[in-house]
Amino acid sequence: MALEHAILVSLAERSASGYDLARRFDASIGHFWKASHQQIYKVLGRMEGDGWVTSEVVPQDGRPDKKVYVITDVGREELARFTTTSTPVEPLRSAFAVKLRALPFGDADAIRQDVRVRRSAHEQQLAYYAESAARFYPDPDHLADDELGGWLVLRGGILAEEAGIAWCDEILQRLAER
Amino acid sequence: MALEHAILVSLAERSASGYDLARRFDASIGHFWKASHQQIYKVLGRMEGDGWVTSEVVPQDGRPDKKVYVITDVGREELARFTTTSTPVEPLRSAFAVKLRALPFGDADAIRQDVRVRRSAHEQQLAYYAESAARFYPDPDHLADDELGGWLVLRGGILAEEAGIAWCDEILQRLAER
DNA sequence: TCGTGCATGTAACTTGTTACATGATTAT
């Protein structure tokens, strides 16, 4: 139920085609909400039916036409309403934790290797977030109103990656003792 | 694709009925993998078809019959194989982050309130994990082989909750400045 | 008698993934 709202946020920031949105969902927004272009087109159709967005076909030269979606007043109201609903803490669903519990029934070396891979993935993501923070928010103590949300989301990502790395380190230490 | 494996882990630890599993998925395993009883029954059926588990109807008195599921050798092999596959870091999908990005288009007071609720949920969960750790692993420096996985998963939960609390605190501080 | 626990399921629906399809332009 929240892909709609992620799209509304994105369109409220700037109107876009389904294709544009798909690229945004590969980058900025995609850090906390993934969506494939297929899913985006599907949901956009429903949102247009609900009157949350309108679309206009824009011809281009040397490129296929694009359908640019614009948020409507109804869409803005829906987005405002969404901010007043409570968002339950999303339950974590971790295949990695399942694997840890499977330790006595499986291959400890393979798991150790997987933890290392996982740790470096966290490191990479952290580096990416740090770079984004430095580039887009060079002065985090003086943020404009429309920058605060993005900054806070980035901070959340950074804290999560740091926690992930700390977890991997604990696991590796414990597994090394055996 | 991993509910199967979560069930295999649980059955490898101890045979159980669908109902028993559903309760485990409300507690211990449920901390990192939620599943409804409907979903569990559905998947158990498939797993039996695949030969990963077998079942036996056990009559009880004063209670309905139960169908006890036991992991097979094929199931144990599958579980071991699972530990050798790589588990990609699960992308985070956070409606809460969407809401933060919606800050300029919504109700800051309502969001502030939601953060407070979220923070206390993290606190509660952390307290619960801490209590579980103290009760089930009173001596974490000397863990048996079959305890290590459970301990590490608990540690992951604790680190995640602590990071969640730290995030909420940062958000509240930033929102208070406005 | 009314709710809770025990125990197992089916059916309908929503959400998301994977595979497939089309077709022009531009760069290697």
Added chain:
DNA sequence: ATAATCATGTAACAAGTTACATGCACGA
């Protein structure tokens, strides 16, 4: 030639949620 980018979709499937259904036992 061939791959990548732009641009929009359909179809089939997998996974998960919500609602519904049944029925006994036990305690308040």
